[in-house]
Amino acid sequence: MFNNGKDAKREQAELSGSSTQIMKGTTVEGNIETFGNVRIEGKIIGxxxxxxxxxxxxxxxxxxxxxxxxxxxxxxxxxxxxxxxILTLKSTANIKGDIITGKLIVEAGAVWNGTIKMGNAPKESKEHILNGRTEEQKEAVK
Structure with a gap:
């Protein structure tokens, strides 16, 4: 009865060690939210x-x-x-949108079209990327 805080922390630690995989040939329409790692080879619209x-x-x-x-x-x-x-862009990466990250590693050949904000991005940067987004996209950024 008094261990609820410890149980919640243990459960969160277990979840952060879990993995989700979306393999090649799979398309998912909808949002994905998890505590654990995510590996995607397929297509996600969300x-x-x-x-x-x-x-x-x-x-x-x-x-x-x-x-x-x-x-x-x-x-x-x-x-x-x-x-x-840390965000790592491999040589085959193609990003069409803004990037906000603490640290950035870019391999030769990676392509991106958008703005990049590094370090502790000020709150204004989030407000900038919210403009023109749907309510669902705005929630994902916050």
């Missing part, structure tokens, strides 16, 4: 939010916003990418 790491393979396509602690992108993203720690 926002992806993870408290851990999101990895997009070279065959991946995401039409929506990405929010995570860490991310590695080798595929195509149309939307805002917001990573609190």
């Amino acid at each position: 926002n992806i939010k993870s408290k851990s790491k999101i990895a997009l393979g070279d065959s991946s396509f995401v039409e929506g916003n990405i929010i995570s602690q860490n991310a590695e992108i080798a595929g195509e993203v149309t939307g805002t990418v917001e990573v609190t720690d």
